[in-house]
Amino acid sequence: MRPTTKDLAKAAGVSLATVDRVLNERSGVRKKTVDAVNEAIDRIGFVRNLSAANLARQRIYRLAFVLPEEGDEFLGALRGNIDEAQRSFALQDIAIECITTPASDPYRTAKIISDLQGQGFDGVAVMAPSSPQVRDASLRLSHAGIKVVGFVSGQQSQGDIGFVGIDNRAAGATAARLLGRFTVDRTGSVLVITEAMQAQDSVERRLGFDRVLGANFPNLVALPSLETHGRPDRTRTIIENAFTYHRDIMAVYVMASEGRQALSHLAKMECDASRVVVAHERTAFTEALLRDGTLDAVIAQSPGHLVRSAVRTLRARIDGNEPIASQERIRIEILIRENLV
Amino acid sequence: MRPTTKDLAKAAGVSLATVDRVLNERSGVRKKTVDAVNEAIDRIGFVRNLSAANLARQRIYRLAFVLPEEGDEFLGALRGNIDEAQRSFALQDIAIECITTPASDPYRTAKIISDLQGQGFDGVAVMAPSSPQVRDASLRLSHAGIKVVGFVSGQQSQGDIGFVGIDNRAAGATAARLLGRFTVDRTGSVLVITEAMQAQDSVERRLGFDRVLGANFPNLVALPSLETHGRPDRTRTIIENAFTYHRDIMAVYVMASEGRQALSHLAKMECDASRVVVAHERTAFTEALLRDGTLDAVIAQSPGHLVRSAVRTLRARIDGNEPIASQERIRIEILIRENLV
DNA sequence: GTGTATATGAGGTACGTACCTCAGTTCAAA
DNA sequence: TTTGAACTGAGGTACGTACCTCATATACAC
Numbered sequence: 001m002r003p004t005t006k007d008l009a010k011a012a013g014v015s016l017a018t019v020d021r022v023l024n025e026r027s028g029v030r031k032k033t034v035d036a037v038n039e040a041i042d043r044i045g046f047v048r049n050l051s052a053a054n055l056a057r058q059r060i061y062r063l064a065f066v067l068p069e070e071g072d073e074f075l076g077a078l079r080g081n082i083d084e085a086q087r088s089f090a091l092q093d094i095a096i097e098c099i100t101t102p103a104s105d106p107y108r109t110a111k112i113i114s115d116l117q118g119q120g121f122d123g124v125a126v127m128a129p130s131s132p133q134v135r136d137a138s139l140r141l142s143h144a145g146i147k148v149v150g151f152v153s154g155q156q157s158q159g160d161i162g163f164v165g166i167d168n169r170a171a172g173a174t175a176a177r178l179l180g181r182f183t184v185d186r187t188g189s190v191l192v193i194t195e196a197m198q199a200q201d202s203v204e205r206r207l208g209f210d211r212v213l214g215a216n217f218p219n220l221v222a223l224p225s226l227e228t229h230g231r232p233d234r235t236r237t238i239i240e241n242a243f244t245y246h247r248d249i250m251a252v253y254v255m256a257s258e259g260r261q262a263l264s265h266l267a268k269m270e271c272d273a274s275r276v277v278v279a280h281e282r283t284a285f286t287e288a289l290l291r292d293g294t295l296d297a298v299i300a301q302s303p304g305h306l307v308r309s310a311v312r313t314l315r316a317r318i319d320g321n322e323p324i325a326s327q328e329r330i331r332i333e334i335l336i337r338e339n340l341v
Numbered sequence: 342m343r344p345t346t347k348d349l350a351k352a353a354g355v356s357l358a359t360v361d362r363v364l365n366e367r368s369g370v371r372k373k374t375v376d377a378v379n380e381a382i383d384r385i386g387f388v389r390n391l392s393a394a395n396l397a398r399q400r401i402y403r404l405a406f407v408l409p410e411e412g413d414e415f416l417g418a419l420r421g422n423i424d425e426a427q428r429s430f431a432l433q434d435i436a437i438e439c440i441t442t443p444a445s446d447p448y449r450t451a452k453i454i455s456d457l458q459g460q461g462f463d464g465v466a467v468m469a470p471s472s473p474q475v476r477d478a479s480l481r482l483s484h485a486g487i488k489v490v491g492f493v494s495g496q497q498s499q500g501d502i503g504f505v506g507i508d509n510r511a512a513g514a515t516a517a518r519l520l521g522r523f524t525v526d527r528t529g530s531v532l533v534i535t536e537a538m539q540a541q542d543s544v545e546r547r548l549g550f551d552r553v554l555g556a557n558f559p560n561l562v563a564l565p566s567l568e569t570h571g572r573p574d575r576t577r578t579i580i581e582n583a584f585t586y587h588r589d590i591m592a593v594y595v596m597a598s599e600g601r602q603a604l605s606h607l608a609k610m611e612c613d614a615s616r617v618v619v620a621h622e623r624t625a626f627t628e629a630l631l632r633d634g635t636l637d638a639v640i641a642q643s644p645g646h647l648v649r650s651a652v653r654t655l656r657a658r659i660d661g662n663e664p665i666a667s668q669e670r671i672r673i674e675i676l677i678r679e680n681l682v
Numbered sequence: 683g684t685g686t687a688t689a690t691g692a693g694g695t696a697c698g699t700a701c702c703t704c705a706g707t708t709c710a711a712a
Numbered sequence: 713t714t715t716g717a718a719c720t721g722a723g724g725t726a727c728g729t730a731c732c733t734c735a736t737a738t739a740c741a742c
Contacts, residue, residue: 002431004698015721020700028719047432051392052698055727081667088665090343091388173679181637184525212679296522304667324429326422326645329682334675338514338553341670345728356691361730369689393728396697683742690737700726707720712713 003046012040023048050319054093061094063314065151065307066113066126068103070230072258073283077303078127078152085307094311097121106131113137117144123314125151125164130200147317151310152301153201153257162317164310166301166330168201172208172255174332175278178297179251180217182276188250190222191242195256197225205255220250228262235261243269254279259286267294282335290337298335305330344387353381364389391660395434402435404655406492406648407454407467409444411571413599414624418644419468419493426648435656438462447472454478457487464488464655466505471496471541488658492651493642494542494598503658505651507642507671509542513549513596515673516619519638520592521558523617529591531563532583534576536597538566546596561591569603576602584610595620600627608635623676631678639676646671 003011009019014033021029022037040046053059065082067075079098086096099116101109110133116124117140124146128134135155142148142160150156150163157163179190190213194202206225213222226242228235239262243249252275254262259279266277267289279286282300289295309328316323344352350360355374362370363378381387394400406423408416420439427437440457442450451474457465458481465487469475476496483489483501491497491504498504520531531554535543547566554563567583569576580603584590593616595603600620607618608630620627623641630636650669657664 005700006698016699017701017721017723018719021720024700026701030719033719049396049698050432051434052396052727053700055390055393055396055697055729056699056701058700058727084665084667091391093392167682170679170682174677177677177679182522208679302672304665308668324425324645326425327649331643331672331674332680332682333672334677334680336515336518336675338511338518338549339673339675341508341511341673346730347728357729358691358693358731359689362690365730367731371689374689390728393697394730396699396727397729397731399697399730685742686740688737688739690735692733692735694732694734696730696732697728702724702726703722704724705720705722707718709718710716712715 002049003044004049005046007044008037008040008046011044011046012037059093061123061315061318062097062121063094063123063125063311064097064099064116064121065310066099066101066109066116066124066128068128069100070103072260073285074257074281074303077281077283078307081304081307084304085311089311094315096311101128103129106133110134110137114140117141117146121146122318123147123149125149125310125314126154127151128154129198130155147314149310149313149317152306153199155200162313164306164313164328164330166332168204169208169211171280171299171301171332172205172210173212174208174334175205175253175255175280175297175299176209176212177216178299178334179253179276179278180213180220182278182296183217183220183251185219186250187219188221188248189246190220191239191246191249191252192222192225193239193252193254193256193259193262194225194227195230195258196227201257202255209253209255222253223249225255228256230258230261232261236265239265239269249275251276251278253277257281263289263295282333282340286335287340290335290340293337296336300333300335301330302333343390344385345390346387348385349378349381349387352385352387353378400434402464402656402659403438403462404435404464404466404652405438405440405457405462406651407440407442407450407457407465407469409468409470410441411444413601414626415598415622415644418622418624419648422645422648425645426652430652435652437652442469444470447474451475451478455481458482458485462487463659464490466490466492466651466655467495468492469495470539488655490651490654490658493647494540496541503654505647505654505669505671507673509545510549510552512621512640512642512673513546513551514553515549515675516546516594516596516621516638516640517550517553518557519640519675520594520617520619521554521561523619523637524558524561524592526560527591528560529562529589530587531561532580532587532590532593533563533566534580534593534595534597534600534603535566535568536571536599537568542598543596550594550596563594564590566596569597571599571602573602577606580606580610590616592617592619594618598622604630604636623674623681627676628681631676631681634678637677641674641676642671643674 005019009016022034101112109128114137138148138161148161152165226238257280276296278297280299286298313323313328346360350357363375442453450469455478479489479502489502493506567579598621617637619638621640627639654664
């Protein structure tokens with residue numbers, strides 16, 4: 001049986017009241033007594049029973065996810081998993097809310113994040129394009145005692161602000177290796193399509209991609225990234241132009257997480273069956289393309305894992321614990337037709 | 342705020358004592374009253390506060406992992422993660438024990454599993470080669486009210502006995518696809534090495550492997566599986582013989598989860614750099630081989646995820662809940678040098 | 683209507699912790 | 713030595729649930 005506060009009081013030679021004062025960092029205890037209690041905690045291996053503590057203090061953890069308002073399937077999957085988490089974590093006294101921001105406007109996004117202070121949140125997961133405004137707003141929240149993690153995209157961890165998501169440079173590198181090996185020794189160029197290169201994620205992915213392609217596949221030359229800006233017409237035009245001007249495109253890397261438009265166009269063109277196409281994120285759409293052979297591989301991160309990991313990380317930080325590192329490391333998954341399960 | 346038993350009593354128009362009798366399925370309540378309480382549960386959305394309940398009943402969940410005594414790095418990783426789980430789940434009143442069985446002796450293994458009954462366990466995860474003896478022992482445990490799941494290897498789910506692990510047929514298929522695409526159009530044979538083909542896992546992997554290789558890569562012919570039986574001398578002999586008799590080996594598939602011996606031999610031979618090698622499980626050893634290029638890809642399952650998933654699944658089944666399907670589906674991971682993180 | 687078994691209610695204690703009050707102690711400064 | 717502030721202890725209630733006892737209510741058979 002685990003030692004209780006009562007055991008701890010006995011071990012430290014003080015009363016329950018004093019143990020309580022020390023554990024909850026209340027004032028009015030001499031340093032010497034505090035030390036004695038802490039020593040006893042180590043000695044007998046006391047660990048606070050968080051269930052009982054939360055029961056007693058009627059605590060609920062209030063968490064918020066800050067998400068961009070626009071996005072297609074991957075964002076939808078995240079939202080769906082947040083809904084699911086809402087239900088399953090409710091049993092553990094964790095209340096989750098979703099807050100939407102205009103991703104393209106860093107000022108309003110930062111304002112929304114700042115305004116979270118004073119609303120009673122214990123932790124916030126922020127998914128927003130990195131910008132000085134957003135970064136400062138996050139840091140302010142953090143200094144105000146609210147735990148903050150970057151979520152999926154935007155800057156990696158910084159100061160007290162952790163990050164839950166993949167290493168996008170490694171993701172780009174992974175894409176390059178697969179694409180290179182699948183393309184074999186054929187010589188030609190690689191089309192790289194993204195939504196907007198000002199996004200930090202795209203920059204990282206491109207860096208990783210170029211590094212591995214350059215170092216290992218001299219037969220392939222990656223073209224400058226084409227940016228769709230999420231506009232269907234533009235997407236179509238740039239892809240068609242690319243194929244007109246570059247007749248030696250051996251492979252396509254759809255770098256954006258939301259690559260539906262670009263992929264539908266590529267699928268419709270369906271010219272050379274041997275052309276290698278790699279994209280990001282598992283959605284019903286990319287699954288279908290993997291199955292029909294349009295896509296050769298998908299680099300993915302599990303939205304369910306992302307959401308649960310963010311919740312657990314925030315919860316651990318609120319409780320002052322360390323999250324389990326191995327559980328919270330988001331894997332860069334490689335999906336091909338056979339391991340869609 | 343979630344409704345409590347008190348709210349439930351009010352809503353059902355009965356006393357707390359009756360609510361308690363219904364919730365804990367004690368006798369002495371008219372069917373009509375039971376129905377009224379259940380109706381009220383649905384109506385107000387009452388969910389039992391499990392933390393409070395476990396606190397009150399001083400309950401600890403006692404779980405056991407039944408593991409084979411022999412095995413190398415992957416089994417070691419599982420053991421390590423069980424240790425970690427032991428610590429982290431202790432905070433959630435889950436006590437985990439590890440029990441070792443002689444994997445090669447189905448009778449003694451079955452006996453050990455049977456003997457678990459009456460030792461106060463609430464749930465057991467069994468990792469053992471599938472055999473009628475083990476299956477029956479597991480079923481008996483299950484009928485005795487102890488929740489049982491198959492773990493990692495052995496038979497997939499059956500009756501009340503669930504399974505925590507990957508679909509090995511899909512894993513073999515995944516290996517075939519990668520190996521085939523990496524080998525390109527070169528013609529030749531594929532060496533398949535395993536520990537023992539009587540293991541269910543090996544059979545499944547081989548089936549999936551052959552299906553995909555046969556359907557998609559007619560240029561490659563998979564040789565009959567070579568069995569190492571875990572013996573270093575034998576491993577060496579069969580590999581050397583294989584390369585002597587088959588001069589056209591283009592690729593090697595090390596199918597066993599514990600492929601260290603075979604892989605070290607292959608690494609030492611290091612003949613043709615273009616030969617494709619695919620193996621299973623992520624260990625320090627396979628990681629190193631991926632990095633130095635000996636291995637082209639590793640098909641893996643996360644030992645940490647496996648262990649936590651088994652614990653959560655057992656706990657959910659003990660509580661009579663459904664586990665979160667998406668969280669408990671173990672992914673077939675594809676690892677290459679770039680996504681080792 | 684009485685007896686009896688069954689059903690239900692009322693109220694208690696407990697789990698481990700939080701948080702409160704009040705009385706009592708210690709210790710240093712005046 | 714007294715004064716006052718800082719510290720400590722004793723004991724309470726509460727959280728939501730489990731589990732116990734005892735008294736009362738209801739139903740049914742006779």
